[in-house]
Amino acid sequence: xxxxxxxxxxxxxxxxxxxxxxAASGFTFTNYWMHxxxxxxxxxxxxxxRIKSDGSSTSYAxxxxxxxxxxxxxxxxxxxxxxNSLRAEDTAVYYCARDPLFGGLLGGMDVWGQGxxxxxxx
Amino acid sequence: xxxxxxxxxxxxxxxxERATLSCRASQSVSxxxxxxxxxxxxxxxxxxxxxxxxxxxxxxxxxxSGSGTEFTLTISSLQSEDFAVYYCQQYNYWPTxxxxxxxxxx
Numbered sequence: 040x041x042x043x044x045x046x047x048x049x050x051x052x053x054x055x056x057x058x059x060x061x062a063a064s065g066f067t068f069t070n071y072w073m074h075x076x077x078x079x080x081x082x083x084x085x086x087x088x089r090i091k092s093d094g095s096s097t098s099y100a101x102x103x104x105x106x107x108x109x110x111x112x113x114x115x116x117x118x119x120x121x122x123n124s125l126r127a128e129d130t131a132v133y134y135c136a137r138d139p140l141f142g143g144l145l146g147g148m149d150v151w152g153q154g155x156x157x158x159x160x161x
Numbered sequence: 162x163x164x165x166x167x168x169x170x171x172x173x174x175x176x177x178e179r180a181t182l183s184c185r186a187s188q189s190v191s192x193x194x195x196x197x198x199x200x201x202x203x204x205x206x207x208x209x210x211x212x213x214x215x216x217x218x219x220x221x222x223x224x225x226s227g228s229g230t231e232f233t234l235t236i237s238s239l240q241s242e243d244f245a246v247y248y249c250q251q252y253n254y255w256p257t258x259x260x261x262x263x264x265x266x267x
Binding site for chain 1: 192193195197203204205206207210211216248250251252253254255256257258259260261
């Protein structure tokens with residue numbers, strides 16, 4: 040079964056750090072670009088970051104650039120999101136998602152994890 | 162950034178009826194558009210990609226159409242499990258999502 044399982048969320052104070060993980064199984068992880076997408080309470084979906092299958096290319100939304108770092112360990116089939124200098128507005132459920140390259144283009148997402156909740160509050 | 166605008170915000174439909182959801186892009190995204198379904202407390206689930214291709218396992222009652230800036234998701238006969246929030250997303254540029262349409266029971 041194709042599966043993504045996030046972990047690492049929790050309560051953190053403003054200015055703090057957190058590292059999220061996303062464990063992949065049931066597919067060849069090394070063949071896929073991967074994304075992080077977040078959803079603030081009661082709000083819609085917002086793309087956060089993406090990483091190439093071999094980890095050689097990364098991109099970020101402007102709202103997190105310079106604070107968040109996406110990475111992956113293909114030997115462990117795991118995706119990461121290191122979040123530093125956290126702000127209240129980073130409070131959200133964070134999802135990892137697989138990119139199947141629909142039509143050869145980046146950005147579509149066909150498999151999603153169940154999400155992990157990050158709360159930034161004092 | 163391409164802005165995706167969905168309408169209506171909420172759609173009240175009786176079971177068995179047809180539902181039509183709209184999504185507009187602020188500039189052309191060709192056919193690089195996906196639709197997702199999200200139920201409370203769950204992750205989004207891919208329904209449609211390429212504007213009109215049903216995802217694997219997607220029920221045939223879901224269909225997508227459109228290209229350029231105007232897109233439609235149609236649910237031909239609503240079932241109880243279809244009451245949820247639906248998001249469109251373009252992937253022609255940096256990915257952006259619409260704000261969602263909630264389909265509720267009338």
